[in-house]
Amino acid sequence: MNSNPEKLNLADVVERRWAPEWIVLATAAAAIFLSTLDSGVINVMLPALCDFFHISSKSASLAITVYMSVIASTIVLAGRLADRVGRPKILLIGFCVFGLASLFCGGANSGFELNASRA
Numbered sequence: 001m002n003s004n005p006e007k008l009n010l011a012d013v014v015e016r017r018w019a020p021e022w023i024v025l026a027t028a029a030a031a032i033f034l035s036t037l038d039s040g041v042i043n044v045m046l047p048a049l050c051d052f053f054h055i056s057s058k059s060a061s062l063a064i065t066v067y068m069s070v071i072a073s074t075i076v077l078a079g080r081l082a083d084r085v086g087r088p089k090i091l092l093i094g095f096c097v098f099g100l101a102s103l104f105c106g107g108a109n110s111g112f113e114l115n116a117s118r119a
Contacts, residue, residue: 027091031091031095034095034098038067038098038102039064039067042063042064042067043064046060046061049063049111049114053110053111053114055111059111060111062115063111063114063118066115066118066119067118067119070118070119078090078094101118104117105117105118
């Protein structure tokens with residue numbers, strides 16, 4: 001053990017400690033915002049989706065049900081993977097998958113394609 005321990009400046013400790021917490025907070029806020037925005041957009045657009053794809057409201061509401069079911073079933077798996085692989089990697093992968101799925105939703109030509117890309 002070192003007989004002359006390095007003295008820590010309290011300002012340095014506080015500065016190092018708070019910087020990563022703000023990054024974590026901003027990242028979590030962005031993830032929650034994207035999820036809330038996605039759910040809100042699909043709920044507002046439901047009548048327009050029915051008219052555009054010529055499908056019933058039951059078929060269109062399936063997009064919401066499928067999305068919530070997939071989120072609920074993968075959240076535990078993603079948490080477990082985050083513990084093993086690392087939270088930043090899993091969050092980045094989640095953002096990429098979300099972005100690609102949103103891109104596919106935007107290019108959907110039928111109700112089936114919309115539901116498949118939401119899943």
